[in-house]
Amino acid sequence: MSASPILITGGAQRLGRHCAERLAEDGHPVIISYRRERPELEVLRSRGIVTLPADFSSEAGILDFIARLKGETSSLRAIVHNASDWAPDSQGDEAGAAFERLFRIHMQAPYIINLHCRELLEACGEPQRDIVHMTDYVVQKGSKKHAAYAATKAGLANLTLSFAAMYAPRIQVNAIAPALIMLGEGDDEAYVEKAKAKSAMGMVPGPGVIYQSLRYLLDNRYVTGITLPVDGGRHLR
Known part of the structure; x- marks a missing residue:
């Protein structure tokens, strides 16, 4: 447990929310950013999680959030x-x-935040300080319908290498690359079966596996510049 908070951008729903809640349960102070007001935010606030609105679709919005x-x-x-x-x-x-x-959300916001918030990380009194980029399995193969998404997530994956070299040894910089982890509203049984068939593990694991991966990175002092795949063995198909 650290007295310095952990920031999770996009922490109001799905994977971000799950990780924020789990970190808070483990005793860590947590700050999240969110795009728009939603009922789930009141639950997070009731647990002591600080919520800051943010618009990462413009440079001005990114800088305003940092301030x-x-x-x-x-x-x-x-x-x-x-x-x-x-x-x-x-x-x-x-x-x-x-x-x-998508470039601003997936690449420019992390790039500027990493640069401007280096001083906040270095001010932490703990022996370990981390930056974790959430990329995507799709970076490995591209996408027919989400080319811009895949390309900008690939750029974020590359930023992991650059910042890891730039900030070593004081700050560790790594990435997590999930495939399908959670189902969305409206996903029917046919979609679920198709999704399961894409991985060797044949399952939709739920957000807990991402928290396990995040904890591994936050707890390991000798790992930097890596991308941790959490894809159920899709590369085996």
């Missing part, structure tokens, strides 16, 4: 870049703007 974050805390134990948008490719005149938005 408010620094007003909230003088140090950080870790930064988990979980904010993401699984947006399909756009066509026609909208394609460029759609790509730029």
Whole structure:
């Protein structure tokens, strides 16, 4: 347990929310960013989790978030870049703007936050400080319908290597690359069976496996610059 909080971007729902709640249960102070107000945020606040609104779709929004974050805390134990948008490719005149938005969320926001918040990590009194990028299994193979998403997540994966080299040995920088972890609302049985068949493990594991992976990185002092795949053995298919 650390007195310095752990920041999780995009922590209001799904994997981010699960990790925020588990960290809080383990006694860690937690700060999350969120895109829009939702009922789940009241539950997080009732557990002592600090919630900060953020718009990562513009540089101004990213810088505004950093300023408010620094007003909230003088140090950080870790930064988990979980904010993401699984947006399909756009066509026609909208394609460029759609790509730029994903670039800002998946690459520019982590890049600027890592640079501007290095001082917060170095101010942590703990022997270990971490940055964790949430990338995606799709980085390995691309995507027919989500090319911009895959490309910008691949850029985030590459930033892992750059920042790991830049910040060693004081700050460890790693990534987690999930495949399908949780089902979405409206996923029917046919989709579930198709999803299960893509991995050697043949299952939809739930968010607990991501928290286990995050804990491994947060607890291991001798790991940096790696991407930890959490994909159920998809590369075996």
